[in-house]
Amino acid sequence: MELVSDVSALFGRHMRHLARIPEKLLSVTLMPIAYVIVFGVLFGSAISVPGSDYRSFLMAGIFTQMMLTNVGNTALGVAGDLGNGVVDRFRSLPMSRSAVLIGRTLSDVALAVIACVAMAVVGYLIGWRVHQGIPKAVAGFGILLLLGYAMSWLGALIGLLARSAEAVNSIAFMLVMPLTFLSNAFIPLNGLPGWLRVLCEWNPVSAVVAACRELFGNTSTGTGKGALPVQYPIPLSLALIALLLAIVVPAAVGAYRKAAAR
Amino acid sequence: MDMVIEAEGIRKRYGDQEALRGVDLSVPAGTLLGLLGPNGAGKTTTVRVLATLLEADAGRASVAGYDVSTHPREVRRRIGLTGQYAALDERLTGRENLQLIGVLHRLGRRGAKTRADVLLDRLDLGQVAARPVKTYSGGTRRRLDLAASLIAGPKVLFLDEPTTGLDPTSRLILWDMIREQLAGGVTVLMTTQYLEEADQLADRIAVIDGGRVIADGTSDELKAKVGGERLEVTVQDDAAIPAAVTALREVTAMEPAVERNGRTLSVSLRDQLKTVAEAASALDAAQVRPIGFAVRRPSLDDVFLALTGGTTGKEG
Numbered sequence: 115m116e117l118v119s120d121v122s123a124l125f126g127r128h129m130r131h132l133a134r135i136p137e138k139l140l141s142v143t144l145m146p147i148a149y150v151i152v153f154g155v156l157f158g159s160a161i162s163v164p165g166s167d168y169r170s171f172l173m174a175g176i177f178t179q180m181m182l183t184n185v186g187n188t189a190l191g192v193a194g195d196l197g198n199g200v201v202d203r204f205r206s207l208p209m210s211r212s213a214v215l216i217g218r219t220l221s222d223v224a225l226a227v228i229a230c231v232a233m234a235v236v237g238y239l240i241g242w243r244v245h246q247g248i249p250k251a252v253a254g255f256g257i258l259l260l261l262g263y264a265m266s267w268l269g270a271l272i273g274l275l276a277r278s279a280e281a282v283n284s285i286a287f288m289l290v291m292p293l294t295f296l297s298n299a300f301i302p303l304n305g306l307p308g309w310l311r312v313l314c315e316w317n318p319v320s321a322v323v324a325a326c327r328e329l330f331g332n333t334s335t336g337t338g339k340g341a342l343p344v345q346y347p348i349p350l351s352l353a354l355i356a357l358l359l360a361i362v363v364p365a366a367v368g369a370y371r372k373a374a375a376r
Numbered sequence: 377m378d379m380v381i382e383a384e385g386i387r388k389r390y391g392d393q394e395a396l397r398g399v400d401l402s403v404p405a406g407t408l409l410g411l412l413g414p415n416g417a418g419k420t421t422t423v424r425v426l427a428t429l430l431e432a433d434a435g436r437a438s439v440a441g442y443d444v445s446t447h448p449r450e451v452r453r454r455i456g457l458t459g460q461y462a463a464l465d466e467r468l469t470g471r472e473n474l475q476l477i478g479v480l481h482r483l484g485r486r487g488a489k490t491r492a493d494v495l496l497d498r499l500d501l502g503q504v505a506a507r508p509v510k511t512y513s514g515g516t517r518r519r520l521d522l523a524a525s526l527i528a529g530p531k532v533l534f535l536d537e538p539t540t541g542l543d544p545t546s547r548l549i550l551w552d553m554i555r556e557q558l559a560g561g562v563t564v565l566m567t568t569q570y571l572e573e574a575d576q577l578a579d580r581i582a583v584i585d586g587g588r589v590i591a592d593g594t595s596d597e598l599k600a601k602v603g604g605e606r607l608e609v610t611v612q613d614d615a616a617i618p619a620a621v622t623a624l625r626e627v628t629a630m631e632p633a634v635e636r637n638g639r640t641l642s643v644s645l646r647d648q649l650k651t652v653a654e655a656a657s658a659l660d661a662a663q664v665r666p667i668g669f670a671v672r673r674p675s676l677d678d679v680f681l682a683l684t685g686g687t688t689g690k691e692g
Contacts, residue, residue: 116482123479127465127472134467134508199463203524206427208452209480 117210124217146229149176150236163302166332173242174326175299178319180229181262182294186286188222188266192273193282201373212367219266226262230255245331254329260355261322267362274369293319303340315341318358321351380405380532380563381426386435388421395421397587408564410578412571414684418587419567423536426565427457440531456525457534462517466510470501470520473509474527481528495523499553515546522553533557535566539573551576571676585684598679603644607655610640610668623658627651645671
């Protein structure tokens with residue numbers, strides 16, 4: 115009960131930020147829209163994949179890429195609170211210890227919901243459609259947001275350990291770049307050399323993207339056989355996200371306990 | 377007397393650096409203990425241990441009747457902490473900041489709102505309450521930060537260099553706020569680099585250096601430790617120094633100390649009025665025309681320099 119009231123107070127704090135920090139509002143509206151236009155329209159017009167139009171194929175990848183930006187968003191917010199003493203104040207209050215991180219990660223997921231809506235609308239305008247019915251599409255977004263939640267916790271851990279905005283930016287970039295591009299987000303994997311293909315197939319991002327493509331009905335026929343995550347993307351993406359959360363949540367809560375600023 | 381803050385043999389190590397090497401403190405109810413020391417002496421670490429932010433490696437501490445390591449949550453219910461920088465959310469307004477802290481202090485939404493309004497009014501923050509904190513001046517920020525630490529009516533207040541970097545007017549306002557809390561029965565532990573601040577506010581002062589309390593007592597007791605009053609004579613140019621030294625030596629039978637710029641001499645005064653009169657006529661007879669002639673009581677600066685071996689630093 116106490117946890118719920120603390121989390122809701124902190125959630126309210128972050129939602130107020132959305133209205134007050136223009137960059138934050140832009141990052142959940144204009145940026146995702148730009149992603150869809152740049153990747154979907156520009157690349158989508160130049161490349162084709164077998165069995166599907168590339169634009170529709172790309173949408174799951176773009177949604178997933180957006181979820182990965184939660185790493186940096188959450189990490190920057192946490193590092194900022196550490197740097198200006200806000201975390202010290204919270205730690206001196208008789209509040210529950212995990213509330214600060216839960217409030218932060220949940221609010222970053224709420225922002226991801228806004229981003230998903232913006233992207234889906236623009237996607238629709240450029241011709242993206244779901245073909246498996248609304249319940250399955252909603253399930254696809256559920257998996258995406260779970261990934262976003264796990265990425266927020268990963269970001270919280272990075273923010274607590276790295277502490278400075280500069281370090282956070284470079285760590286998040288080094289992490290998110292390979293996760294995005296060594297995956298099936300923008301390309302079908304069957305054209306890759308063997309070892310690279312195995313690496314990309316086991317990337318949890320690939321499982322999430324493949325699961326969304328399946329649930330949205332945007333699959334390419336050229337996928338063929340592959341590693342387990344590509345064959346059974348829905349259960350495996352859930353399992354990989356659960357595994358990630360099981361590692362990152364306790365680590366971040368532990369780091370918060372020790373986050374005495376100096 | 378009833379001790380509200382008590383620490384015994386607190387030790388804290390960061391890697392191979394010992395920040396605290398056995399700190400003992402006790403603060404009676406409703407008084408202010410000034411914790412004075414140079415940078416890196418262990419002032420902030422002490423506050424962080426007592427405010428439950430940091431776990432000590434050894435020793436025992438209790439605040440408001442609860443052990444900080446076994447009952448941290450009980451301690452947190454009863455303390456307010458103001459750190460070295462204003463720990464506020466820049467994007468929220470002053471009122472929103474106070475309400476947030478109030479809700480997290482479990483005052484309930486309505487309780488937090490009422491209490492925030494009372495504090496905004498009392499600390500004269502009414503006009504700026506609806507503006508985001510990032511538009512505040514340094515002094516206003518500190519005032520709001522202090523208000524945030526007062527939101528739940530704490531029994532004990534920890535103030536870590538509360539006025540560092542403030543202009544004199546803001547400092548005086550903050551001092552008044554601290555005095556008001558003391559008058560209301562709050563017990564305060566305040567760290568400071570400003571000796572004047574400790575002199576003004578503290579009932580007792582503990583001087584900390586190298587992770588240990590090296591002296592404590594009232595301001596007067598500490599000053600008595602470095603000796604009594606001194607006569608200071610400042611001359612216009614170097615040529616007058618030898619004559620002045622001779623004259624003062626004859627009167628006091630002691631070697632005058634040459635201070636600061638090299639043109640100020642000082643001797644300790646035993647028999648105040650008589651020595652002052654004799655020194656004045658001896659200087660006059662030696663045709664020394666001092667531009668400064670003053671009796672000075674030792675300041676806390678003198679105490680501080682004498683006790684810490686001159687490792688003082690003024691900045692934070």
